[in-house]
Amino acid sequence: MRFEIVKCHGSGNDFPLIDARGIALDDAQWSIVARALADRRGAVGGDGLLIMQESHGHIRFRMWNADGSEAETCLNGVRCVARMAFERLGIDRATLHLMRSTVEVSREPDLAPGVHTVREVAGPASLDIGEWPLLGEGHEIVERPIARLDPVLAFTAVAMPNPHLVTFVDAIDEAALVRIGEACESAPDWLPNRANVSFVRVLAPDAIYVRTFERGVGLTDSCGSAMAASAFVAALTGRTAFDREVIVRNKGGLVTARAEGDGMVALSGNATWEWEGAVSVDFAEALAGDLNVAHHFNDEIAAWAIVAEQSAAAV
């Protein structure tokens, strides 16, 4: 089957994006498309697959991780789907309907010249770990070790509503992040739905740096829901403040975040187009091939590269 795709990214978290209005596939088939298109060894590659659908007058957002698992949300991806909706439906704000939540999106002034920018308001962040489930740790975990993961690091567990474990560190130990991320990926009995894991550094009273090992993917350049969860936990624990804008830097660039006391988190960041084209997916083999790129968005890529470079220099 052949798909028209836009290859896009939010803060370096990159995805093939499909306008799926008019495409009828079941969940298992979409999962295969995700594995085929997001495979870094294949024709496209990415951290997952995004699709935009429309039903009953609602714009619907769905996202699959590179391993083919469907996620409750993807806030870097939401900005990209929002941009597609704005451009194809001729609107500049909308409510996106996700698996278990809605996200308000609106077009924002470009955060830097040539950087298409979207604001999204997601949440409320929840500390209730009953639904994840994360078993044997009570109802919530706020700044305390989870002995089964690490004897020392103090974690906070947050649902955005996808599951996030956030810990604040003085320096990012990537090997430790991968070790803990992989322990969660093994879906132990006490954490059957796995979790995203983030190590966070406080850079200033209004700036943090987030590095994330994503469920279903591994280390990514950034994860929007992890940045929202981290901004919320930073305010909750007094490292930053509620109702104040914070710069959230990451390996792929940055977003700005504002966590409210009621758990809602607003992120503003890029939705960058890299190229658009068409690609075929072989469902039997879960492989992508015969890629035809119609257009490269070199100006957008260059505009974002400047932002990412400046952000890296500020860390």
Ligand SMILES: N[C@@H](CCC[C@H](N)C(=O)O)C(=O)O
């Ligand atoms: N990159 C995303 C989150 C994608 C889903 C995540 N890996 C999960 O399984 O929960 C984001 O930007 O939020």
